[in-house]
Amino acid sequence: MSDELDLLRRANPVPADGPHFGDGPLDHRAERRLERLLAQDRPVRRAPRARLLWGLAAGGVVVVTALAALLGGPNSRPALAAPRPLTVHAHSTPVPLTELAELAAAAAADGSPRLRRGTHVQSWSLGLADGTPPVTLPEERVVRWHADDSRTELVVATDPRHPGRPVLTDAGGEPRTVADGHVLSRTTYPPSWSDAPPEAPPPHTPAALRAYLAETARTDSLDTPELLDAVRELLGHWMLGARESAALVRVLADAEGLRPAGQVTDRLGRPGQAYVYAGEGGRRMLILDPRTGAVLGLETTFGQDAPEYGVHAGDVMEYSAWMR
Template sequence: MKAIDEVRQLLGGLDPTRNTGPAEDARHERDLARILSVDRTAGAAGRATPRRRFVLAAAAAGVVAVAGGAVAIGIDRQPQPAYAATPALLDYGPPASAEPASVRLRRLAAVAAAQPMPPRPAGTVEHLESANWFLNSSISGGRTASAVVPQQWESWRSDDDAGRMVRKDLPPIFRSDVDRRQWQKWGGRVDSSREVRDYAAGEFYRGFRGEVPTDAGVLRDWLRAGTSAPPAPVQYLEDVAQLAGIRLLNPAQRAAVLTLLADLPGITAAGTVTDRAGRAGEAFSITSDAHGLPAQYTVIVDPRTGTLLGYEEMLTTTAGKLNVTIPAVITYRSYLKAEYASMPR
C-alpha cells in the first residue's frame, strides 16, 4: 500500500472533482462504461496533475520519473499482463474548413470574443465540473501492471483565491485479472474514494492565480509564471488544458486562449468530432515527443462559443514498455460545467 500511495502522491496531487449523490454517480459510471465498451486494447501513463511532468521516456527504462525523483515498483515474475483497458478512439471527420489551423483558431477566437458575458449573481464563485480518465501504470523488470482510474472533479473558487476542490475516484478498471490481483497485492484500492480540500484566501491551487489575462501574449507569460522556459510548444497546449479545468473563462479570456493556440508552431486541425460527452466540436492537435514517447495532444473546441470542451493525450507510434496497443488514448478530460454558483458550506 505504501508504494502505491507514494506513486499516487507523486503523480497525483489534488484536482477538482464531482460528487453529486447516488443518481449522478450512477450516470457517470454508465457514461464511463459506454466510453470503455467499444475498445479496451490501449493506454498507459501517469495520472495528470497540476503542472505535472510525467516523462514517458521513463517507461522504456522501467522507471517512472517525477519532478527530479524516481519511483520503481517491482512486480512478481509472472506472465505479462494483457494490454491495459483504455477508451475507444474518437471518430474524427474532415476539418470544418480548409484553412490552416492558425487561421481557423483565430476565427474561433473572434466567435468567443463576441459571446455575452455570463451572468453572475451576487455572492457566487467560479464553479467547475469535469469527468476525467487516467491510466496508472507501474513498470519493473520488464513487467507492467495498469489500472484505469476514472475521476470526477469539482471545484469552487472565490475572487480572493479561496475555495474548495473535490476529487472522487471511481472503482479502478482492469484489463486482466492478473493486473487486478497484482494491484490488490500492493494494497491498491478497488472501490470508490472521495477527497475534499478547502483553501483559505490566496491558497487555491498553486498556479493560475488572479485574473486570467485577455491578451494572448500576456497570457502566454502568465501561464508559465514561476516556471522555467517550456521545452516545447506543446507545454502551452497542456497548460491551457489545465486552466480550462479549474478556471471559469469569460469570452475575452477564451478568445485569448484560442489566439495563443493559433500562434503555437505545429498546431494542426485534427477534424470535426463528437466528444465523449456527446457534444459537437472541432479538434486541434500538436504531435510531440517532448515528454519522451511520440504523442498527440488535442483540444476540442465548441465552434458556436469558442469554449474548450475537452482534452486528450494519445500515444501514436510506440509505447515503449507500456502494456498498450497503439494508438492509445492515455488521458482525457471532459469539461462539463463552468458557471457561477454559491460556495458550498
C-alpha cells in the same frame, strides 16, 4: 503468515479455473510470482501527469507508475482497459484556428459567460504495472471558491461512459472498485490568494495571455507542448470566460505544429473541433467548442509501444474534459 496470505489472495496465483485447487501445491509460475510480491513493496500511486510523461517520452523513455496489485480474486471484476482514442469524423472539414478565433471573438462580443474561479473537470488517467493489463482510473473533480477566498474541492469516482457501473480507483492507496458517484474526498481549504499565474486572474488579450501562460510554464520561450501544459494548468484553476477563450484561441493559432484535424465528439458527447500536435513522444489532441473556442478537452496518447506494460502506440495516456 497473515501478510503472505493477504499478498497471495490479491495476486491470485491459483485462479479458480486453474490446474490446482484449494490447498494444492503452487506451480513454478505461481511460486515465482509470490516471491516477487514478497520481495517488492511498491507504493500505490497515480500515474504521473501528462507533462512529465510527455517530456520523458520525447526522449524515448516511457515512465509509468506501478499499481501494486489489481483486485485479485476469482470473483473480481476484470480490469478496465484504456479508453480508445478519439477519432475525427469522416469527411468533416477542419477549421483553421485563425477562422475559429474570429468566431470566438464574435461570440465574446457581449462578454458572456464571464471568467469564473474554480474548475469542473472529468479525467481519465492510465495506471500501468509490469505484466498486467493497463487500467483506466476515471474521476470527476469540482473546485468552488467562496466569497472569503476559501475553496472546497470535491472528488468523485465516476465514468460517464458507463453510468451506474462500478468505478476503479486508487484513492487511499489500494486499487479497488467503488460505486459510481462514490465520494473519494471532500476538502475545504482556508482563504488564500496569489498574484502569480495560474492563481492570478488570466488576462483577456492575446499578448498578455501568452505572457501569462509563459509565466505559468516558467519559461521565456513557450513551445507548443509547454503551451498545452500551461493551458491544462490554467484550466485547473479557472473556468474561462468568453473573452479569455477568444484570446486563448488567438494564442493557439500562433502555436507551431498545432494543426486542424476535423470534427470530433468528445467523451461527454459534445461536438468539437480537434487540433493535433504530434511530437517525437506521442500525440496531443486539443478539442475546442466550434462556436466559442472554449476548451472542451485534451487527450494525450502514447507515441510508441511499451509491451512490458501492455501499451501500444496510440493508446490514451490521459484525457481531461472541462465543463462549466
